[in-house]
Amino acid sequence: xxxxxxxxxxxxxxxxxxxxxxxxxxxxxxxxxVGAVVVKDNVVIGExxxxxxxxxxxxxxxxxxxxxxxxxxxxxxxLEPCNHHGKTPPCSEFVLASGICRVVVGIRDPNxxxxxxxxxxxxxxxxxxxxxxxxxxxxxxxxxxxxYITSGRPFCILKTAxxxxxxxxxxxxxxxxxxxxxxxxxxxxxxxxxxxxxxxADTVIKDDPLLTVRLKGKHFKxxxxxxxxxxxxxxxxxxxxxxxxxxxxxxxxxxxxxERIRNIERLGAQVLxxxxxxxxxxxxxxxxxxxxxxxxxxxxxxxGTLAFAALEANIVDKVVSFIAPKIVGGITAPTMIGGxxxxxxxxxxxxxxxxxxxxxxxxxxxxxxxxxx
Numbered sequence: 001x002x003x004x005x006x007x008x009x010x011x012x013x014x015x016x017x018x019x020x021x022x023x024x025x026x027x028x029x030x031x032x033x034v035g036a037v038v039v040k041d042n043v044v045i046g047e048x049x050x051x052x053x054x055x056x057x058x059x060x061x062x063x064x065x066x067x068x069x070x071x072x073x074x075x076x077x078x079l080e081p082c083n084h085h086g087k088t089p090p091c092s093e094f095v096l097a098s099g100i101c102r103v104v105v106g107i108r109d110p111n112x113x114x115x116x117x118x119x120x121x122x123x124x125x126x127x128x129x130x131x132x133x134x135x136x137x138x139x140x141x142x143x144x145x146x147x148y149i150t151s152g153r154p155f156c157i158l159k160t161a162x163x164x165x166x167x168x169x170x171x172x173x174x175x176x177x178x179x180x181x182x183x184x185x186x187x188x189x190x191x192x193x194x195x196x197x198x199x200x201a202d203t204v205i206k207d208d209p210l211l212t213v214r215l216k217g218k219h220f221k222x223x224x225x226x227x228x229x230x231x232x233x234x235x236x237x238x239x240x241x242x243x244x245x246x247x248x249x250x251x252x253x254x255x256x257x258x259e260r261i262r263n264i265e266r267l268g269a270q271v272l273x274x275x276x277x278x279x280x281x282x283x284x285x286x287x288x289x290x291x292x293x294x295x296x297x298x299x300x301x302x303x304g305t306l307a308f309a310a311l312e313a314n315i316v317d318k319v320v321s322f323i324a325p326k327i328v329g330g331i332t333a334p335t336m337i338g339g340x341x342x343x344x345x346x347x348x349x350x351x352x353x354x355x356x357x358x359x360x361x362x363x364x365x366x367x368x369x370x371x372x373x
Contacts, residue, residue: 010104013039013076014133020049021078026192026221027052030296032079032145036062040073057091063098071099078106078138083117092121105131106138111149148296153287156315157299158307160336161322171330182360183322188213192220194297200306201229210239224249228281232256245269251281283313304338311349316369323363
C-alpha cells in the first residue's frame with residue numbers, strides 16, 4: 001500500500017491483526033506470526049494473536065474474547081485458519097461453531113499439505129470467505145515461515161555493520177563500535193525474532209561474543225548459537241560455551257578429534273559433524289541439518305570470510321547492513337565480505353527489493369538475494 005493511501009474498512013481491520021501478530025515475534029517459531037480481530041457493526045469485539053509455540057491460535061483467542069457476541073460477526077485473520085489436528089484442534093471448526101458469518105484472510109496457508117483446506121471447509125459450511133487483504137505486507141511479516149514451511153530450510157539473514165568506506169574494523173582490528181546504539185539495539189531485536197545466530201571460529205577467538213539478546217524492559221529469548229569451526233579451534237573457555245552451553249551448536253568436520261568433541265559435549269553443547277568443503281563445514285549440508293532440527297531462521301553475524309562463504313553457498317536470503325557515517329581507511333582493514341572474492345562482475349551476488357531507512361545516525365539497508373531461476 002502506498003503512503004497516504006486511504007485504507008478500506010477491511011484493510012483497516014486487517015492492519016490491526018498484523019500489528020497484533022507482531023507481538024508473537026520470537027516466541028512462535030517455527031510457526032507463523034498470526035493476528036486476528038473480530039468485528040461486529042464496525043466495532044472490534046475481540047482481539048488475539050498467536051503468543052507462543054504450541055499455544056492457542058490467534059483466531060481462537062480473538063473469538064474467545066468476543067464470546068457469544070461473535071455470532072454474525074466478521075473475523076479478520078492474517079493467515080488461513082488451520083483445518084488439521086496439530087498441537088491444537090482445527091481452528092476452522094472453532095470458527096464455524098462460534099457463529100462467525102464472514103472471514104477475511106490475509107494469506108492462504110503456504111503448507112503444501114494443508115493449503116486452502118481451512119478456507120474450503122468454511123466455504124462448504126456456508127461462511128463467506130475473502131482472501132488476499134494486505135497480502136504483501138503479511139508475506140513480508142512471515143517471510144521466515146514462508147521459506148521454512150515450503151523448503152524445510154532456515155531463512156538466512158546476513159547482517160553486517162560497516163563504515164561508509166566499507167570497513168568492519170580499523171587496521172588495528174578495533175570494531176567496537178562501528179554502528180551506533182540504536183542500530184545495535186535493532187540487532188538485538190532481530191536476534192530475539194530469529195531462531196539462531198551463526199558466527200565462525202575466528203569471531204569467537206577474536207571477539208569472544210556472548211551472542212545473547214540484551215534489551216531493556218522487554219521480555220525476550222536468547223537464540224541458539226551456531227559456531228562453524230572445521231577443526232575445533234574455539235577455546236573451551238569461550239563465552240558461547242560458558243554461558244547457556246545447551247544453546248550452542250558446534251558445526252565442525254572430521255578434522256576435530258573425537259576427544260575434543262566429547263569435551264565440548266560434556267559442557268552441554270551439541271556437536272554437528274558436517275562434510276568438509278574447501279576447508280570448512282559444508283554450509284549447504286548445515287542448512288539442511290538445522291532445518292531438520294526445526295530451526296526456521298538463522299542470522300549470520302560473522303567476519304568477512306564466513307560471510308563470503310555463506311553467499312557463495314547460496315544460503316543467504318536477505319542482507320541487512322548498517323552503514324555508519326564514519327571513514328577509517330586502511331588497505332588492510334577488514335571489509336564486509338572477504339574470502340576469495342568474485343572475479344567477474346557478471347557473477348556478482350545481486351540484491352532485489354532494496355529498502356533503506358535511518359537508524360539513529362546510521363543507514364540501515366535491506367535487500368533480498370536474487371536467486372537463480
